[in-house]
Amino acid sequence: MSFEYAPAPESRAVVSIKPKYGHFIGGKFVAGSKHFPTINPATEEVLSQIALAGKAEVDAAVKAARKAYVGTWSKMSGKERGKYLYRIARIMQERAREFAVLETLDNGKPIRESRDTDIPLAAAHFFYHAGWADKLEYAGLGTSPKPLGVAGQIIPWNFPLLMLAWKVAPALAAGNTVVLKPAESTSLTALLFAEVCQQAELPAGVVNIVTGDGSTGALIVNHPGIDKIAFTGSTEVGKIIARAVAPTKKSVTLELGGKAANIVFDDAPIDETVEGIVNGIFFNQGHVCCAGSRLLLQENVAEEVLHKLKNRMEKIRVGDPMDKNTDVGAINSKEQLAKITELAAAGDAEGAERWSPACNLPAKGFWFAPTIFTGVTQAHRIAREEIFGPVLSVLTFRTPQEAIEKANNTPFGLSAGIWSEKGSRTLWASQQLRAGVIWANTFNKFDPTSPFGGYKESGWGREGGRHGLSAYLKGVSHE
Numbered sequence: 206m207s208f209e210y211a212p213a214p215e216s217r218a219v220v221s222i223k224p225k226y227g228h229f230i231g232g233k234f235v236a237g238s239k240h241f242p243t244i245n246p247a248t249e250e251v252l253s254q255i256a257l258a259g260k261a262e263v264d265a266a267v268k269a270a271r272k273a274y275v276g277t278w279s280k281m282s283g284k285e286r287g288k289y290l291y292r293i294a295r296i297m298q299e300r301a302r303e304f305a306v307l308e309t310l311d312n313g314k315p316i317r318e319s320r321d322t323d324i325p326l327a328a329a330h331f332f333y334h335a336g337w338a339d340k341l342e343y344a345g346l347g348t349s350p351k352p353l354g355v356a357g358q359i360i361p362w363n364f365p366l367l368m369l370a371w372k373v374a375p376a377l378a379a380g381n382t383v384v385l386k387p388a389e390s391t392s393l394t395a396l397l398f399a400e401v402c403q404q405a406e407l408p409a410g411v412v413n414i415v416t417g418d419g420s421t422g423a424l425i426v427n428h429p430g431i432d433k434i435a436f437t438g439s440t441e442v443g444k445i446i447a448r449a450v451a452p453t454k455k456s457v458t459l460e461l462g463g464k465a466a467n468i469v470f471d472d473a474p475i476d477e478t479v480e481g482i483v484n485g486i487f488f489n490q491g492h493v494c495c496a497g498s499r500l501l502l503q504e505n506v507a508e509e510v511l512h513k514l515k516n517r518m519e520k521i522r523v524g525d526p527m528d529k530n531t532d533v534g535a536i537n538s539k540e541q542l543a544k545i546t547e548l549a550a551a552g553d554a555e556g557a558e559r560w561s562p563a564c565n566l567p568a569k570g571f572w573f574a575p576t577i578f579t580g581v582t583q584a585h586r587i588a589r590e591e592i593f594g595p596v597l598s599v600l601t602f603r604t605p606q607e608a609i610e611k612a613n614n615t616p617f618g619l620s621a622g623i624w625s626e627k628g629s630r631t632l633w634a635s636q637q638l639r640a641g642v643i644w645a646n647t648f649n650k651f652d653p654t655s656p657f658g659g660y661k662e663s664g665w666g667r668e669g670g671r672h673g674l675s676a677y678l679k680g681v682s683h684e
């Protein structure tokens with residue numbers, strides 16, 4: 206017997222969205238010249254008009270960041286900087302509900318995820334780095350670590366506020382000032398964060414936020430007044446950035462794509478594993494760089510796992526992201542939906558077998574049902590390319606060695622999962638896997654103290670932990 210869930214919608218009364226936004230430069234909101242709409246991907250409702258920064262605005266932001274760096278922030282003691290970071294973290298906690306609702310409206314992710322994952326983790330990053338601000342000389346990164354200067358930071362749309370926190374918190378703790386550009390489709394929580402900076406009385410120019418599209422990002426990357434570029438996004442744009450900064454003295458960290466293998470050995474606890482598989486690929490609609498998008502099943506348990514997985518997927522609730530019961534929300538944009546649809550069609554065309562549970566997708570907005578493909582081979586596009594959506598490619602293997610070879614057969618190397626009851630097998634497999642983050646009997650666990658980053662085309666450098674801090678300090682190895 207199963208029970209129907211009554212709707213449990215979160216109220217949007219807690220947020221007030223302005224009809225039009227400008228940029229946040231030198232501690233003030235300044236009007237933009239051109240604007241573009243930002244929409245709620247679950248309803249296609251226009252939420253607001255976002256400013257598109259051109260050369261003049263990026264110049265002004267870099268100038269404000271330099272002035273704050275030279276005049277205030279780099280001269281301030283770590284203890285004082287730490288106080289501001291604590292203050293920001295506490296205000297984020299106080300305004301957590303407002304942030305969560307705004308994130309869900311602008312991004313399409315379920316309110317349960319923005320409320321329980323994105324916003325608490327974003328605040329945790331500020332708390333964690335607040336603690337480092339006055340202890341940099343004890344971090345094992347040299348006796349007198351020095352900031353780099355002005356950091357240009359470009360972030361994607363999948364975890365808008367969390368990616369901002371990953372970038373801004375370590376930069377500020379280490380004594381840098383920043384110019385940050387959120388993704389074009391998800392600028393609203395970054396603009397609310399600008400209000401938090403004002404509320405915390407952060408000195409003017411320490412954080413500057415310019416909104417815009419890829420052209421604004423390129424202006425930041427190529428700006429001569431910037432000392433460091435921190436980017437999270439596609440491998441394609443990461444390569445453009447790497448080429449642009451190669452002939453300059455800019456430091457760079459790149460957090461790019463992934464095609465993680467989630468490996469299930471025949472001694473794995475199957476019920477827990479099924480939960481981990483679901484979390485690994487359907488969390489945040491699969492818009493996760495470290496998503497477990499390739500499921501590798503040992504042949505003798507494949508049938509059982511697939512049977513249980515399909516049963517579990519029948520119970521996934523897809524729909525209104527503002528409903529507290531929703532598991533999978535809307536795809537972030539029409540463009541991303543087109544990309545997922547095209548890659549899934551390639552899976553059909555190449556002979557893999559598609560399966561989705563029956564689900565009533567809303568008529569308006571951008572939606573894609575949770576999907577698995579079986580009979581996938583390593584040559585298929587859906588086994589090689591990042592889909593960045595709720596689509597799982599299932600492959601099988603006979604021996605542990607075969608699992609490792611298949612798992613490593615990718616240009617990416619961001620994350621991997623291992624499901625096994627044996628510690629020795631888990632340790633052996635994790636030593637063979639070429640991935641920056643490896644989870645054992647769990648998936649998609651994040652913590653500010655733990656470094657995150659990839660091998661190969663998944664990027665350069667680490668974010669989080671002591672390693673992430675080092676990427677914002679002079680003369681420290683970034684690995």
Ligand code: NDP
Pocket residue numbers: 359360361362363386387388389390417418419420421422423424426437438439440442443445446460461462463493494541544591592593
């Ligand atoms: P992008 O890499 O294009 O976007 C990431 C950020 O970079 C955005 O803020 C974007 O601006 C900005 N940007 C775009 N072009 C440039 C440029 N030439 N110079 C500097 N900055 C630039 O990712 P998309 O949003 O286009 O997504 C495409 C694919 O990338 C997805 O389908 C997914 O596979 C992958 N992706 C991976 C992510 C990850 O975390 N690894 C995150 C997001 C996407 P704007 O969006 O405003 O145009």
